[in-house]
Amino acid sequence: MRILTGIQPTNNLHIGNLFGALIPATKLQEEHELFMMVADYHAITTLKDPKRLTENTLFTAAAYLSAGIDPARTTLFVQSSVAAHTELAWILQTIARMGEANRMTQFKDKSQTGAEKAPVGLFTYPMLMAADILLYGTEGVPVGEDQKQHVELTRDLAERFNRDFGETFLIPEPIIQSNGARIKSLTEPEKKMSKSAPSAKSYILLTDEEDMLAKKIRGAVTDSEREITLDDERKGLLNLITIFSLCTEYTKEEVSERYQHSGMKVFKDDLVMALNQYLAPIRMNMQEYSDDRAGLLEVLQTGNEAAEMIANQYLKTTRERIGILRP
Numbered sequence: 660m661r662i663l664t665g666i667q668p669t670n671n672l673h674i675g676n677l678f679g680a681l682i683p684a685t686k687l688q689e690e691h692e693l694f695m696m697v698a699d700y701h702a703i704t705t706l707k708d709p710k711r712l713t714e715n716t717l718f719t720a721a722a723y724l725s726a727g728i729d730p731a732r733t734t735l736f737v738q739s740s741v742a743a744h745t746e747l748a749w750i751l752q753t754i755a756r757m758g759e760a761n762r763m764t765q766f767k768d769k770s771q772t773g774a775e776k777a778p779v780g781l782f783t784y785p786m787l788m789a790a791d792i793l794l795y796g797t798e799g800v801p802v803g804e805d806q807k808q809h810v811e812l813t814r815d816l817a818e819r820f821n822r823d824f825g826e827t828f829l830i831p832e833p834i835i836q837s838n839g840a841r842i843k844s845l846t847e848p849e850k851k852m853s854k855s856a857p858s859a860k861s862y863i864l865l866t867d868e869e870d871m872l873a874k875k876i877r878g879a880v881t882d883s884e885r886e887i888t889l890d891d892e893r894k895g896l897l898n899l900i901t902i903f904s905l906c907t908e909y910t911k912e913e914v915s916e917r918y919q920h921s922g923m924k925v926f927k928d929d930l931v932m933a934l935n936q937y938l939a940p941i942r943m944n945m946q947e948y949s950d951d952r953a954g955l956l957e958v959l960q961t962g963n964e965a966a967e968m969i970a971n972q973y974l975k976t977t978r979e980r981i982g983i984l985r986p
């Protein structure tokens with residue numbers, strides 16, 4: 660099965676990106692054909708700093724490698740390097756309906772300051788994402804819960820295109836983890852952990868060192884109850900138990916049973932230790948990969964070429980199907 664996913668290089672990556680998409684992708688590459696993309700054309704809908712865009716693009720690729728993406732078996736590439744993405748995105752914009760695009764909750768969230776001032780690209784972004792997915796005959800898309808709606812839109816667009824112009828695209832499925840698909844903010848546990856959150860205390864970055872992890876976890880909002888229990892209503896605690904289970908292989912039930920009577924302090928201290936043990940090797944790799952700029956560029960160039968060959972083939976068929984003349 661072909662799998663594709665991507666992360667926007669808007670900022671440093673956080674553990675929501677890691678547990679929701681990146682780690683699942685590293686596991687999927689063992690049995691499937693994986694396309695792992697740095698979604699830089701998505702990032703420019705919000706990031707307007709050229710230097711940071713370049714650096715973050717390299718940094719995101721380094722994060723993929725550090726978490727275990729293996730370029731020998733996976734195609735690691737940069738979205739903007741394959742021109743077919745924006746071309747198919749345009750075609751899909753002529754297929755998608757305003758009503759559909761209007762229903763995308765992420766646009767509503769991200770344009771909170773007012774849709775009037777939001778870039779048009781933020782509105783049409785799901786069609787670019789659909790193009791990313793459809794250009795590779797992708798069947799599975801590992802993403803966090805917040806991207807599920809975009810994959811569903813992709814399915815609808817593919818089905819409509821196939822119906823109107825003949826079988827062209829495979830219909831992709833979102834692959835959502837049962838644990839880790841929605842890591843919450845540490846400071847406002849009813850919201851998801853997000854790179855664009857105003858407070859840096861609300862997220863944990865892949866690069867956070869132990870003392871920073873300790874500060875953030877100790878400051879994480881929980882509640883005044885003493886016992887550690889698994890309770891959907893105790894959102895802050897549930898989030899910490901989830902993170903604990905993700906970085907240890909214990910189930911959430913095992914974590915809560917183990918710490919039931921230990922008190923919040925011991926629980927949080929052990930979580931810091933477990934999280935640090937989990938992130939330390941990734942942090943170290945990150946340093947190494949980031950220092951080897953030439954090596955990173957070479958991996959990306961190879962990936963870009965491989966991706967382009969496949970994407971161009973799909974684009975060619977799509978153009979033919981809709982009657983585009985190439986004299």
Ligand code: TYM
Pocket residue numbers: 663664665666667668674675676677678679680698701787788791792800801802803804805806839840841842843851852853
């Ligand atoms: P982005 O860059 O916002 O997030 C990257 C991935 O991380 C997941 N994620 C989370 N998972 C769990 N808990 C969280 N708090 C959390 N926050 C983010 C996201 O669901 C995502 O899987 N449009 C996409 C990037 C993209 C893409 C694609 C993904 C572009 N083209 C094609 C898949 C296929 C985005 O903005 O993700």
